[in-house]
Amino acid sequence: MFNHPLALEQAYNAVEExxxxxxxxxxxxxxxxxxxxxxxxxxxxxxxxxxxxxxxGIRVLVRGAWGFVAASEPTRHDVAVAxxxxxxxxxxxxxxxxxxxxxxxxxPQRALFRTPIKRDPLAVxxxxxxxxxxxxxxxxxxxxxxxxxxxxxxAHRRRKIFVSSEGSELDQELVYTGAGYLAGASDGNxxxxxxxxxxxxxxxxxxxxxxxxxxxxxxxxxxxAHEAVELLKAPVCPAQxxxxxxxxxxxxxxxxxxxxxxxxxxxxxxxxxxxxxxxxLSADKLGTFQLGSNLLQVVADAREQGGAGSFGFDDxxxxxxxxxxxxDGRLTGYxxxxxxxxxxxLERSGGAFxxxxxxxxxxxxxxxxxxxxxxxxxxxxxVADTKSGILIDTPRAISVDASGQTFFAVGERAFExxxxxxxxxxxNPTYHGSTTSFWQGLDALGGPTSLGHFGLSRSKKGRxxxxxxxxxxxxxxxxxxxxxxxxxxxxxxxxxxTDSGNLPTxxxxxxxxxSSVPKKKPKKGARKRDTK
Amino acid sequence: MRAKEEAFRILExxxxxxxxxxxxxxVCLGGGDLAVTTFANNVVQPSQEHSFEILTVRVGSKGRMVxxxxxxxxxxxxxxxxxxxxxxxxxxxxRARGVGLPEPQSYVQTDAYxxxxxxxxxxxxxxxxxxxxxxxxxxxxxxxxxxxxxRGSLGLDGSPGIYAIANTRGLLAYHxxxxxxxxxxxxxxxxxxxxxxxxxxxVSALEPEAMTKTALRRALIPxxxxxxxxxxxxxxxEAAAVGALLGPVSxxxxxxxxxxxxxxLSGRMGQAxTGRNINLHDDHSHPLHRGRPFDFEGVAxxxxxxxxxxxxxxxxxxLESAVRTGAHATGHRIxxxxxxxxxxxxxxxxDGGSATLSDLVGSTGRGLxxxxxxxxxxxxxxxxxxxxxxxxxxxxxxxxxxxxPLAPTRFAFxxxxxxxxxxxxxxxxxxxxxxxxxxxxxxxxxxx
Numbered sequence: 001m002f003n004h005p006l007a008l009e010q011a012y013n014a015v016e017e018x019x020x021x022x023x024x025x026x027x028x029x030x031x032x033x034x035x036x037x038x039x040x041x042x043x044x045x046x047x048x049x050x051x052x053x054x055x056x057g058i059r060v061l062v063r064g065a066w067g068f069v070a071a072s073e074p075t076r077h078d079v080a081v082a083x084x085x086x087x088x089x090x091x092x093x094x095x096x097x098x099x100x101x102x103x104x105x106x107x108p109q110r111a112l113f114r115t116p117i118k119r120d121p122l123a124v125x126x127x128x129x130x131x132x133x134x135x136x137x138x139x140x141x142x143x144x145x146x147x148x149x150x151x152x153x154x155a156h157r158r159r160k161i162f163v164s165s166e167g168s169e170l171d172q173e174l175v176y177t178g179a180g181y182l183a184g185a186s187d188g189n190x191x192x193x194x195x196x197x198x199x200x201x202x203x204x205x206x207x208x209x210x211x212x213x214x215x216x217x218x219x220x221x222x223x224x225a226h227e228a229v230e231l232l233k234a235p236v237c238p239a240q241x242x243x244x245x246x247x248x249x250x251x252x253x254x255x256x257x258x259x260x261x262x263x264x265x266x267x268x269x270x271x272x273x274x275x276x277x278x279x280x281l282s283a284d285k286l287g288t289f290q291l292g293s294n295l296l297q298v299v300a301d302a303r304e305q306g307g308a309g310s311f312g313f314d315d316x317x318x319x320x321x322x323x324x325x326x327x328d329g330r331l332t333g334y335x336x337x338x339x340x341x342x343x344x345x346l347e348r349s350g351g352a353f354x355x356x357x358x359x360x361x362x363x364x365x366x367x368x369x370x371x372x373x374x375x376x377x378x379x380x381x382x383v384a385d386t387k388s389g390i391l392i393d394t395p396r397a398i399s400v401d402a403s404g405q406t407f408f409a410v411g412e413r414a415f416e417x418x419x420x421x422x423x424x425x426x427x428n429p430t431y432h433g434s435t436t437s438f439w440q441g442l443d444a445l446g447g448p449t450s451l452g453h454f455g456l457s458r459s460k461k462g463r464x465x466x467x468x469x470x471x472x473x474x475x476x477x478x479x480x481x482x483x484x485x486x487x488x489x490x491x492x493x494x495x496x497x498t499d500s501g502n503l504p505t506x507x508x509x510x511x512x513x514x515s516s517v518p519k520k521k522p523k524k525g526a527r528k529r530d531t532k
Numbered sequence: 533m534r535a536k537e538e539a540f541r542i543l544e545x546x547x548x549x550x551x552x553x554x555x556x557x558x559v560c561l562g563g564g565d566l567a568v569t570t571f572a573n574n575v576v577q578p579s580q581e582h583s584f585e586i587l588t589v590r591v592g593s594k595g596r597m598v599x600x601x602x603x604x605x606x607x608x609x610x611x612x613x614x615x616x617x618x619x620x621x622x623x624x625x626x627r628a629r630g631v632g633l634p635e636p637q638s639y640v641q642t643d644a645y646x647x648x649x650x651x652x653x654x655x656x657x658x659x660x661x662x663x664x665x666x667x668x669x670x671x672x673x674x675x676x677x678x679x680x681x682x683r684g685s686l687g688l689d690g691s692p693g694i695y696a697i698a699n700t701r702g703l704l705a706y707h708x709x710x711x712x713x714x715x716x717x718x719x720x721x722x723x724x725x726x727x728x729x730x731x732x733x734x735v736s737a738l739e740p741e742a743m744t745k746t747a748l749r750r751a752l753i754p755x756x757x758x759x760x761x762x763x764x765x766x767x768x769x770e771a772a773a774v775g776a777l778l779g780p781v782s783x784x785x786x787x788x789x790x791x792x793x794x795x796x797l798s799g800r801m802g803q804a805x806t807g808r809n810i811n812l813h814d815d816h817s818h819p820l821h822r823g824r825p826f827d828f829e830g831v832a833x834x835x836x837x838x839x840x841x842x843x844x845x846x847x848x849x850x851l852e853s854a855v856r857t858g859a860h861a862t863g864h865r866i867x868x869x870x871x872x873x874x875x876x877x878x879x880x881x882x883d884g885g886s887a888t889l890s891d892l893v894g895s896t897g898r899g900l901x902x903x904x905x906x907x908x909x910x911x912x913x914x915x916x917x918x919x920x921x922x923x924x925x926x927x928x929x930x931x932x933x934x935x936x937p938l939a940p941t942r943f944a945f946x947x948x949x950x951x952x953x954x955x956x957x958x959x960x961x962x963x964x965x966x967x968x969x970x971x972x973x974x975x976x977x978x979x980x
Contacts, residue, residue: 039872041788045630047872048620051601052613053586059578066578072563072585072603085581085654092654093569093576096662126598127623134625148792152872186793191914201870273572274676274717356690361578399909401921401940408919408942408978410911428912432942432978458870463678464568464582465690508763508977 002032002054002159004171010079011163014058017083019165023060023090025103026083027164029315030056031358034122038153040133043141046150048126057358058082062090064100070359103338104349106318108167113312115175116305117208121155124209129153132212133181136221140183143225145232147191148184152202153212154457156469160315160358168317176308176469178204178457179212181221185228192231192427194412196220198249199395204455204469206310227413230425237414237429239485243389244431245382245478248452250411252472253395255371256456258435259291259298260470262404263325263333264364264461265340265350272363275463278403280435281331283344289331292439297372298326300335302351307368307471308455311354315362318351323367329440335364356466363461368471374445379476382444384420390484391415391422392429400435408432431484438479446475533564533684534585536706539696542587542605543704549607550589550614551700554621556633557614558590558699558829562692564684569657572676574665579654585684586692589613590829593621595629599867601692631855633699637832642707644733644822649710652681652735660714660740667744668718673751677716679740685709685824691868697830707824712738717904717924718751724937726750727904727925729772731962733822750925755936758928760977766899766955767975768892768929773902773922774971775964777947778812778880780910780918785814785838785846786864786875787853794913796948800844806951812839814848814864814877820962823879826863833863838877842952850875884969885957892958892972894932900975901927901934905943916947922977942978950975 007030018026032054039046055072056079067090069082133151140149155177162170180202182195197203197215205211246254266272267279281289302311302320313319316338325333336346337353353362376382383391392411400407414429415422451473458467534542543559550557563585570577588601591614598620602613657679668675685693685707696706713731728743769777781796789795796805815835816823825833831851838846849857850865853875864875893901903925911917919942926938950973958970 037872041872042792045596045624046874047867048598048624049601049867050599050616050620051586053584053601053603055584055603065576068578068580070580070582070584072583073605089579089581089654092658093579095658096571096576096665098575125623126620127625130625148794184792184794186798188793188799191792191794191798191912270573270674270676271577273719274570274577274678274715359582359584361580397909397911399907399919399921399942401907401942402923403940405940406921406942408909408944410909430911430944463570463680464566464580464688467690507761508765 007161010056010074011161013076014056014079014083015163015165017080018058018060018087021084021087023062023087025061025165026058027162027317028056028058029160029162029358031158031160033156033158033357035156036122038126038129038133040130040137040151042149043134043137045130053357055358056082057360058086059361060086060090061101062087063094063097065090065094065097066101067093068361101339102342104341104346106166106338106349109313109317109319110169111312113172115173115206115310117175119209121175121177121209122157132217136181136217139218139221140181140225143222143229145185145187145229146183146225147186151181152179154178154202154204162313162317164317170313170317172312174311175206175208176204176457177207177209177211178202179215179217181217183225183228185232187232190232192228194224194228195394196224198454199253201456204308204457205306205453206308207306231413231427234425234427237390237426237485241481241483243386243478243480244482244484245386245389245391245417245476247379247391247393248446248450248474248476249454250392250395251371251477252452252454252474253398254409255369255474256366256459256470256472257398257400258404258407260366260369263335265334265336265344266364268334269340269343272462277461280403280405285331286334287330287332290329291326291331291436292329293442294328295374295442295445296326296329296439299324299370299372300352300367301370302367304368308457308469309367309471314351314353315355316349316353318349321351323350335366337362337364340364354468356468360464360466363466365461365468366459366470368473371474371477373448373451373475375447376444377447378450379446382446382476382478383417383422385444386417386478387419389417390429391417404435406434429484431482433483438482441479441481442477443480444478450475533695533708534561539706540704543696543698546587546589546610547698547700549610550591550617552614553618554591554593556592556700558633558697560588560694560697562586562588562685562694564682564686564695566686567653567657567681568678569661570678571661571665574669574675576658576661584686584692589617591617591621592630592632593618595632596621596624597630598624631852633701634703634829634831634851636702637826637830639705639825639832640817641825642817642822644710645708646710646734648735649681649683649712652712663740664716664744667748671748671752673718673720675716675718677714680713682711694828697826699830703830705826705830709733709824714738714740714743716743716747718747720751722757723939724751724757725924729963750927750934753927753934753937755928757939758936759939760941762978764974764976766896767902767973768896768899769902769971769973770889771961771963771968771970773905774968775966776905776908778966778968779908779964780916781880782876782878783871784913785848785877787847787849787857788874789913790847791857795847796914796916797844797847798914803844804842805844805948806839806842807954808842809954809957810839810842810951811883813837813881814879815881816879818879818881818967820960820967821879827865828867829865831861831863831865836862836877848875848877880966882966882968884960887956887958889958889970892956892970893929893934896929896932896972899929900938901929918947919944943976944978945976
């Protein structure tokens, strides 16, 4: 159970002790997490886990350098020791600090925030959750060639007390609920998946058990299973360069994986470079860089009700905000915290510094991202307005390079579009390209009625890895000039798909007569040189 | 991480509480201490230390099992978690029946604990970072990297792991472990970069100064940054790249994936799936792994061959998958928040050859050296079809020498096909969680 007076006392003790030991700033987050994961697989219970964790994270600034120490189930003595260690860590780091870290101003906050829920998902009996998941499982496996049925339920309550040396005292309780399932079909040679309602991880929102009821999980099971089986006989999506329509779920996944991390200001500033966390955007591109076509509008709104990325205050005690990240295709905002905002000269933090738990340092994270609706009706209207192309309605995986410049995405399934109609079903659809070229090819967006609301429970960043929930809202979107298909085909077989920029290029081993690498005779003893 | 005697005392107390009113119970301890110093832009980023300990109780009532975990190790905390677990198990439907808990086991123990790791604290870590930063700064380079010291089972992926376990059938096991790791990338103004990484249970095995020298030497290779044209290139994959490519193999070598038809082994047992020069095993006792000798429910880990002379073998089993299929348990049950409870080959070992990395590079007339890869996504688990990008530490080889840095490049290929065309294998090292050789292969690449 959560002991509020004790949590508050320990947080204050931590901050006071750090300041007494020489910190110029200190904050403490005392958190209590309850998380439940239920997974069923092929008619059996794969896991029914409940995890309860409690601890304190103390962050201090000493001589312009950060130090952070966390301890689980801390006693008063543990808190004092942790505060001292945090100060020692910061002192050690300060030796190598070129410029002292500074924070933008933040007025002290004293407030309470609760995720509005109708029914506590953690209080719903396990047997009720299992009854739904196992019924879905039965339904999925009644369809011939379904070899895998997997259902998931997820609930997470995060209670946190935040206290800072600047006078903030915040009490928040965030609740997340998630559910979903997938059906895997096999004919012995191929394996295909369909999922509901988002993709294989399921759907997650900042709501209560009522969300599970609204998903009507059973109603879709038979269709999902049949769709997985149909894919076994479908032809592979052919390689082409042309028009791509993403359904709202696929567009939401693209928005998250390809775009959202670009705006994280700590990545932009190179602070996350050691762990694949860079961004090809830079601070001086704010307000000038054209990321996409004029139709592209991206907003991050941490204040909306029910989003997986909603909260009252971020983990630096800054109130939740609505940030315009892209307007008319132009970069207009970043996801920032107090030190990163100061570094680029912003007046205030964007309130987007979040941590997985008390044991993690807050970093810039997406909140609830929205691909703002356009005026092209719904998905069917977009298809009807397209003479020829490919429609991908459900995401399966997206790989984005370390700085977000390029991506390679895979969908669960696709449809060929011919003369404004859905034609053949296609399997293993892929598409890839450079981020800016792709979004500059955006030429139509679905209207407000086609807006889909999705969420992920585990958006990952950093090392030690941090996972935070992220809300995603997107409409169907149409893109021109996209390299589609080419699953195993090198890009040179896809017309116009390569972009070598101005750098010298190295041709492949076969199929090229000229080499741009000057030929040199091997030097004597080269084999023995230690290239390690 | 608790000492053995203290851990066993806690487990004994927890077991006596948890076993009341149920048919059987299991308790385990996970977590430990983690200290990380990260640097980027030639300055130290927020340094962090973290102590975390979690007790997990699994109880079975009429064969139906549930699991609860708590950081509250007080007697009241134990009572609460045991009561909750019992209540949940009793209300499970009949079909949620599991296969029960394992009997006491004999383990192939490994020595993976270095007391020196405890002394590798903030100042020592900062000193290592500082030497790399100063060396980079003097050459006009930018350094980023991380020094991580772990004690116990706490993973850098966020998982607490387990280091001690007991159950009501008399099973009792403990595995102390330390890990010390350094990763370092040096970048010049044109965007070219070098990459070195190493990790060991022993502080003395880590050689930060030698690693920094290697990174410096490579970062200062003077050639112009090159982009690749798409197609097949002769490439030497460093162990770090090979280890990363094997990442998706682990989960797909499990019996559950195999039975569902989504494993690269499914339907191919006894058939050639790679070149004959490929041998892949799971072996926690390999000297470069020194892994925990038991799985998440205390079953002893056994060495399992997955690919032998290019032919499919395996898969790895948990107790449950073994009972359900009539196989022998191999100690490969895992619990992962993303995939739930299933099986995974957690200690992959690919047999290598006698060639050094220098030999492989030196014998390459024209080709590439691939250091680090990332953004890896599995597209098709049956073919191990995956996509990702090359990252730091990639160079053009000409005449057996590294002549120019290489810009990041995307790839999409079947790992099975790639392993069907391995020209030469280097000697092995630990990288990205696997013991692997560097490989000389024909690598199909997309353009950047």
